[in-house]
Every structure is written in structure tokens, then in C-alpha cells.
Amino acid sequence: MNLDFSDDQKLLRDHVRRFLSEKCPPSAVRAILEGPESYDKEVYRGLAELGVLGVAIPEEYGGSGLTHLELCVVAEELGRVMAPVPVSSSIYLAAEFLLAAGSKAQKEAWLPKLANGEAIGTFAMSEGQGRTSPEKIHAKVEGGRLTGTKSPVADGDVADFVIVSARDGGGKLSLYLVNLKGEGVRRERLESIDPTRGQARLSFDRAPAELLGTKGDGWHIASQVLDRAAILMAFEQLGGADRALEMARDYALERMAFGRPIGSFQAIKHMLADMYVSATLARSNCYYGAWALVSGAAELPVAAATARVSATTAFQHCAKNNIQVHGGMGFTWAFDCHLFYRRSNALALSLGSLSTWESQLIERMSAGNAGAAA
Amino acid sequence: MDFEDTAEEAAFRSEVRAWIKANAPAHLEAELKRANFGSNGVVSEDPIAAGKAWQKKKAEAGWACLHWPKEYGGAARTPIERVIWGQEEGPYAALTGVFTIGHGMCGPTVMAWASEEHKRKLLPPLASGEHIWCQLFSEPASGSDLAGLRTRAVKADDGSGDWIVNGQKIWTSGAQHSDWGLLITRTNPDVPKHKGLTMFFLSMTSPGVEIRPIKQANGASGFNEVYFTDVRIPDAQRLGEVGQGWEVSLTTLMNERLSIGSGMSTGFPELFRFCMEAEIEGRPAVEDAAVRSRLAQIAVKQSGLKYTGMRAISALSKGETPGPENSIGKLVAGAAMQDLAIFALDLQGEAGVVWDDDSPQQGRFQAMLMRSPATRIEGGSDEILRNIIGERVLGLPGDIRVDKEVAFRDIPTSGRAKPK
Numbered sequence: 001m002n003l004d005f006s007d008d009q010k011l012l013r014d015h016v017r018r019f020l021s022e023k024c025p026p027s028a029v030r031a032i033l034e035g036p037e038s039y040d041k042e043v044y045r046g047l048a049e050l051g052v053l054g055v056a057i058p059e060e061y062g063g064s065g066l067t068h069l070e071l072c073v074v075a076e077e078l079g080r081v082m083a084p085v086p087v088s089s090s091i092y093l094a095a096e097f098l099l100a101a102g103s104k105a106q107k108e109a110w111l112p113k114l115a116n117g118e119a120i121g122t123f124a125m126s127e128g129q130g131r132t133s134p135e136k137i138h139a140k141v142e143g144g145r146l147t148g149t150k151s152p153v154a155d156g157d158v159a160d161f162v163i164v165s166a167r168d169g170g171g172k173l174s175l176y177l178v179n180l181k182g183e184g185v186r187r188e189r190l191e192s193i194d195p196t197r198g199q200a201r202l203s204f205d206r207a208p209a210e211l212l213g214t215k216g217d218g219w220h221i222a223s224q225v226l227d228r229a230a231i232l233m234a235f236e237q238l239g240g241a242d243r244a245l246e247m248a249r250d251y252a253l254e255r256m257a258f259g260r261p262i263g264s265f266q267a268i269k270h271m272l273a274d275m276y277v278s279a280t281l282a283r284s285n286c287y288y289g290a291w292a293l294v295s296g297a298a299e300l301p302v303a304a305a306t307a308r309v310s311a312t313t314a315f316q317h318c319a320k321n322n323i324q325v326h327g328g329m330g331f332t333w334a335f336d337c338h339l340f341y342r343r344s345n346a347l348a349l350s351l352g353s354l355s356t357w358e359s360q361l362i363e364r365m366s367a368g369n370a371g372a373a374a
Numbered sequence: 375m376d377f378e379d380t381a382e383e384a385a386f387r388s389e390v391r392a393w394i395k396a397n398a399p400a401h402l403e404a405e406l407k408r409a410n411f412g413s414n415g416v417v418s419e420d421p422i423a424a425g426k427a428w429q430k431k432k433a434e435a436g437w438a439c440l441h442w443p444k445e446y447g448g449a450a451r452t453p454i455e456r457v458i459w460g461q462e463e464g465p466y467a468a469l470t471g472v473f474t475i476g477h478g479m480c481g482p483t484v485m486a487w488a489s490e491e492h493k494r495k496l497l498p499p500l501a502s503g504e505h506i507w508c509q510l511f512s513e514p515a516s517g518s519d520l521a522g523l524r525t526r527a528v529k530a531d532d533g534s535g536d537w538i539v540n541g542q543k544i545w546t547s548g549a550q551h552s553d554w555g556l557l558i559t560r561t562n563p564d565v566p567k568h569k570g571l572t573m574f575f576l577s578m579t580s581p582g583v584e585i586r587p588i589k590q591a592n593g594a595s596g597f598n599e600v601y602f603t604d605v606r607i608p609d610a611q612r613l614g615e616v617g618q619g620w621e622v623s624l625t626t627l628m629n630e631r632l633s634i635g636s637g638m639s640t641g642f643p644e645l646f647r648f649c650m651e652a653e654i655e656g657r658p659a660v661e662d663a664a665v666r667s668r669l670a671q672i673a674v675k676q677s678g679l680k681y682t683g684m685r686a687i688s689a690l691s692k693g694e695t696p697g698p699e700n701s702i703g704k705l706v707a708g709a710a711m712q713d714l715a716i717f718a719l720d721l722q723g724e725a726g727v728v729w730d731d732d733s734p735q736q737g738r739f740q741a742m743l744m745r746s747p748a749t750r751i752e753g754g755s756d757e758i759l760r761n762i763i764g765e766r767v768l769g770l771p772g773d774i775r776v777d778k779e780v781a782f783r784d785i786p787t788s789g790r791a792k793p794k
Contacts, residue, residue, distance in 0.1 A: 264770065272764055
């Protein structure tokens with residue numbers, strides 16, 4: 001048994017961590033929070049040059065053809081520093097959609113550009129308030145042209161293309177690839193709880209759209225890709241949870257009150273212990289997800305929901321208690337606690353909310369994958 | 375990332391599997407699968423005798439105490455082989471639950487501190503199931519604050535060098551079945567509390583030892599009180615130096631938390647099965663959104679513990695020492711079990727109050743409700759475990775101690791106000 005990353009994968013982690021600690025310190029995240037840019041172009045270019053964007057993309061499409069385990073390693077590091085870059089949209093989603101359902105021409109057109117960072121892709125499903133479900137998708141494609149509105153779309157303001165779930169002429173859900181630089185597309189940047197990751201509303205008015213995958217198969221493909229993306233996202237959340245815990249622990253060691261470090265008080269110590277418990281459970285569940293992701297296990301849907309629920313819970317728990325440990329200082333703009341708090345709550349909603357994933361986990365377990373977590 | 379055995383592990387596993395299939399008491403399997411909270415589930419014959427018989431059989435074939443050296447009755451196997459054995463033993467492991475404390479805690483302590491002569495005398499019969507051991511640590515006034523214990527050992531005034539012990543222990547699992555006990559006492563009340571302790575082992579049939587079962591809050595009696603009245607212990611049965619008892623006890627406690635925390639169930643599989651069967655407004659409970667949310671949160675705890683265990687096994691498989699992750703086991707499982715029981719009763723509606731054989735799963739959730747408070751206390755309370763994680767894993771400073779540099783006799787206690 002080896003529920004762990006290999007030595008090579010750990011070397012990759014060290015390598016990415018070194019790069020990010022140099023190029024993506026908290027000040028870089030803050031620059032996106034406070035400035036006009038939607039993402040950190042220099043960090044994104046650097047990641048492309050390191051080859052980590054295309055780490056799980058096959059060599060024939062410009063990637064390095066390693067496995068998704070390497071991508072899990074990268075995701076955790078991006079999560080630790082809350083990298084303000086569109087990797088989740090472009091790599092966990094767009095590239096995965098292309099790999100899962102794209103035609104050879106679509107793959108050749110876009111995957112090399114996603115791998116080298118030249119192009120950014122994203123995925124658009126939600127059309128507004130409430131849990132996303134098939135009935136709520138009204139965007140439609142007629143005569144190869146898409147009309148409708150998608151909101152919120154992560155990185156929709158900077159993406160070059162988007163994969164959209166929409167109804168075909170017969171009313172069935174299909175996926176379409178839309179070039180966002182083309183006609184009939186309007187984008188508005190949205191204010192959000194986490195401005196270090198861009199959100200947009202995309203309005204389409206007879207925008208040219210090409211089918212991705214089999215007609216009528218949209219919901220099915222999306223579910224499969226979202227499961228895979230959920231595992232990668234869980235690693236980002238895990239990285240964030242660990243870092244928020246470390247930040248709280250460091251502060252508890254340094255901050256003095258009543259003549260002693262606050263970490264010596266059980267009220268604080270026990271809060272930190274509970275954060276460690278959450279992060280540890282999440283790590284173990286993420287490794288289970290990573291195993292399912294690369295082994296093609298039949299229980300992948302259960303593993304994905306397990307990793308996702310656990311990591312969402314852990315990151316929210318660690319981020320909110322990081323503020324609590326910091327006391328009033330934690331609620332200042334100057335301290336970085338709110339960056340974790342923002343990111344943890346934003347990631348909890350992307351790819352579907354926590355309650356959606358909780359429900360899916362139990363639905364999947366009752367549908368016959370029950371042995372997995374038992 | 376894989377769950378596969380190495381070639382050596384696979385060979386070992388198939389050897390173990392074949393032996394267990396050929397030798398385990400298959401007629402008890404159904405009863406053992408109902409094992410619950412301190413009993414091994416066996417009702418058709420004497421459960422202790424059945425456990426001793428299984429342990430003896432294992433010992434004769436070289437499968438007892440896999441991690442112990444051969445000269446002490448063990449099998450000198452690697453940690454990963456011990457794990458594989460445990461996986462393959464499955465429900466039959468419950469049979470030998472009465473040896474858990476002896477094999478997991480008392481034995482390692484004896485191995486670390488006893489003379490060679492004693493080790494060769496005491497350990498083989500413990501390994502083979504001939505002897506049962508208990509751990510005489512907690513007292514009515516010292517649970518989490520173990521070092522505050524008051525059972526006194528004083529040198530006999532007859533020049534024999536023997537020690538005379540008076541006092542009371544409590545929460546002693548299996549004392550009524552035990553042949554030997556590991557006993558921590560206070561030998562010097564004039565020094566700070568951690569420095570005045572001394573460890574012994576003694577025969578549980580020594581004159582002056584009296585064992586009384588405790589009637590617990592759930593009505594059962596798994597634990598005992600043990601009273602000592604002028605019990606004489608030869609000095610040769612001392613473990614460690616006089617005054618070194620605290621250090622000796624740490625050997626035991628570290629082993630206690632490791633063995634109790636591993637492989638604990640939260641009760642999730644039973645709850646999940648119940649939610650598949652129970653109905654809310656004519657539909658399976660498992661289809662209800664609120665139920666799903668609660669179930670999912672328990673499911674990820676159960677699965678997180680399972681894969682945390684597998685990460686530790688992975689480290690063992692590579693010949694590495696597992697990290698501190700396993701310290702979360704009992705903390706997570708105990709609280710989850712209690713929440714789960716309350717939730718399961720809630721789903722039973724007003725009928726949840728009834729606890730009889732007609733209750734769902736023969737009243738398993740009512741039993742969990744009434745037993746789970748103990749899980750959160752025994753073997754290190756939730757609060758002690760959080761201190762351990764906070765201090766040893768996260769590196770936080772210890773609490774400020776008002777009793778650390780004070781002679782034990784001057785420490786204020788519940789029954790004794792602070793001296794003026």
C-alpha cells in the first residue's frame with residue numbers, strides 16, 4: 001500500500017513551492033485584490049514556463065504527459081499561496097472538458113495554448129441564483145449560435161474561450177465551445193467576496209458556438225469533468241487550510257496576552273487542535289480522491305464528493321478560526337487572514353456548493369458505491 | 375498512490391489468510407460480528423475462555439504478538455506484517471479484546487523497564503494468552519491529572535525491602551479477569567507530584583487486593599474499582615527507579631493512545647444502513663436533504679479516519695515511522711459516534727425513546743447513545759487529546775502549571791483547601 005505521493009512528485013512540490021514563495025508572496029495576492037488586474041500574469045507565465053500548467057496534458061497536445069497526481073501536487077501549492085491565477089478554470093475545467101469530450105481538431109486548437117498559457121479557457125454552467133440543476137439552464141443554441149446569459153463565470157472576464165452548457169434545438173443539454181473574442185459576446189466583470197479570483201457575467205447574443213462532445217450528453221460529460229475538477233479543487237482547498245492553520249499557529253506562539261503566549265490557553269490550543277483534525281481528515285480524503293482520479297476506479301464519484309466535502313469543510317473551518325485566533329488584528333485589511341477567509345468561502349461555492357456535494361455524496365453512496373467510505 | 379501489497383506483503387497475506395481460514399473458530403463468527411462496546415459478542419460459550427483459546431492457538435503457530443521479539447513469546451514480525459495480520463483476522467480480533475491492554479500497553483512497558491529475568495518470566499504467558507494483565511493507573515481524584523494520584527507505597531518497616539500499598543484505583547478494565555496488574559503509586563509526597571511516583575507490577579491475587587465492578591451510567595459493568603489494603607509487593611517487582619514512575623507511565627500511555635485510536639469506527643455504516651431503511655413522510659430518509667447533509671459530514675469523518683490509517687500503513691510499508699496523524703482517531707470517532715447516535719434517535723421520532731429488541735438494529739443506536747460519553751473520556755479525554763495535538767504536533771506551549779514545583783502534599787485538592 002502506498003497512499004502517498006512518490007519521491008519525484010514530492011520533488012515537484014518542492015520545486016513549485018520555491019517558485020511560488022518567490023513569485024507569489026501575499027503581496028502579489030494583495031496586488032490583485034486592490035489593483036485593476038484580474039489575475040497575476042507574471043505568475044501565470046512562470047507556471048507555464050515551469051511546465052506545470054500542462055503537467056497532465058498529453059505530450060501530443062503540448063503538455064508534459066505526466067499524471068493527474070502531479071496536477072494534485074501543483075493544486076495544493078497554488079492553494080497554499082492562494083495564487084491569483086486562472087488555473088482551475090483553464091486547466092481543471094477547460095482542458096479536462098477538451099480531453100474528455102473534445103474532437104481532435106478542438107484539442108489541437110486549444111490544448112497546446114492552455115498548456116503554454118497563451119490562452120485561458122473556462123466553463124460556464126450557472127445562470128444565477130440557486131443550486132445549479134438541468135432545469136435551470138435556459139441558454140440555447142440554434143443554428144450553431146448561442147443565446148443566453150451565464151453568471152457567475154470564474155475568470156470569464158479574461159478567458160479566450162468558454163465551454164457552455166446549453167440546450168440544443170431539441171431542448172436537450174449539450175456542451176458548446178464559444179470563442180469569447182468573437183461576435184455576440186458581452187462580458188461584465190462582477191464584484192465578489194474574493195476579488196483575487198475574477199468572476200464575470202457572460203451574455204451571448206447569437207454567438208457562434210461549436211458542439212463539444214455528443215449532442216444531448218452535456219449533463220453527463222459535465223458531471224464527469226466536475227468530479228475530476230472537484231478533486232483538484234479539493235487539493236487547492238487543502239493547501240489553503242494547511243496554510244491558514246500554520247498562520248494561526250504561528251500567531252498563537254508569538255502573540256502575548258495576560259503575560260503568556262495565547263497558544264498556551266486551552267481555548268486557543270483546542271481550537272487549533274480541531275483545525276489540525278479537519279485538515280488531517282481532508283488530506284486523507286484528498287489522497288483517496290487522487291487515487292481514484294488516476295486509477296480510474298469505479299468509486300471515483302464517491303471519492304470526488306468525499307474529498308470535496310472534506311476539503312471545503314476544512315478550509316472554511318481553518319480560515320474562519322484563523323481570524324478568531326488573531327482576534328481584532330485578524331479583522332484588519334492589513335493582515336492576510338481575510339484573504340484566506342475570502343478564498344475559502346469562494347472556493348466552497350465554485351463547482352457547486354457544499355450542500356450540493358453533500359447531497360451528491362449520499363446519493364452516490366446509496367446508488368451502490370456504498371462500501372467506499374464504510 | 376495505490377492500495378496494492380508489495381510482493382512480500384501479498385505472500386504474507388495469503389499465508390495468514392490460509393492459516394486463519396483453517397484455524398479460526400468459524401462457529402463463533404456470527405456472534406463476533408455483533409461485538410459491541412467492551413464485549414466480544416460471544417454468548418454461546420464463555421467469552422474469556424474462547425478468547426484465551428484463540429490466543430493460545432495463535433501462539434502455538436507463531437502468530438501471537440507479532441511485533442514482540444521471539445524470546446518474549448512474540449513473532450518478531452515487521453509493523454506492516456502486524457497490520458496485515460490485523461486486517462486478515464477481521465472479526466476474530468474481537469475474541470482477544472481482553473488482551474488488548476496487556477499486549478498493547480502493559481507488555482511494552484514491562485519490555486522497556488523490567489529485568490531480563492522478569493521479561494522472560496512474564497511476557498511469554500502474556501503473549502500466549504495464559505495471563506491477562508490490567509493497568510492500575512486512574513484514581514477517583516486523578517484521571518486526566520494522572521500524576522496527582524494518591525495510592526501510597528511505603529517501605530515495609532521489617533527490613534524486607536518490600537513495599538506496602540494502600541489506596542484505590544478506578545476505571546480498571548478487565549481487572550476481574552486479570553492475573554497481573556501494572557500499578558503506579560506515590561512513594562514520596564514531599565517532592566513535586568511527577569517526581570514522587572513509582573511503578574510496580576503485582577499479582578492480582580495478592581492478599582489485600584479487592585476488585586469491585588462499577589455500575590456505569592449505561593447500566594453495564596465493564597470497569598472496576600480496585601482497592602489496596604496493606605498489599606505487600608517485593609521491591610524486585612518495581613519497574614524503573616524509585617521516583618521514576620512518571621517516566622515509566624509515559625511508555626504505557628503512548629502505547630495506549632496508539633492502540634485505542636487505530637481503526638475506530640464512528641458507527642457510520644450502521645447509520646447509513648438505517649437511513650436507507652427508515653422513512654420520512656413516505657420516502658427513504660436517505661433522500662431527505664437535511665439527512666444527506668448530516669450523513670455526508672459523518673461519512674467524510676469515517677472515510678478520513680480510514681485513509682488516515684492507510685497513510686500510516688503506507689509509511690510502515692516503506693519502513694518509515696508514521697506521522698502524528700493517528701492521534702486524531704479517538705477524538706474524531708468518539709464525538710462522531712455520540713452525534714450519530716443522537717441523530718439516529720431523532721430520525722426514529724418519538725419511538726426513539728424506546729430501547730428494546732424491536733428498536734432498529736436491536737437498539738444499537740440507543741446503546742451507542744448511552745456508551746459514547748465514555749469513549750470521549752477513556753484512554754485520554756477529548757480535552758487531553760487536544761492538548762497533545764496542540765503541544766506535541768503543533769508545538770504550542772504547555773499551560774502554566776500552579777502545581778509543578780510544589781511538594782505533592784501542599785497541592786490544593788477538591789477535599790483539601792489550599793494551606794494558609
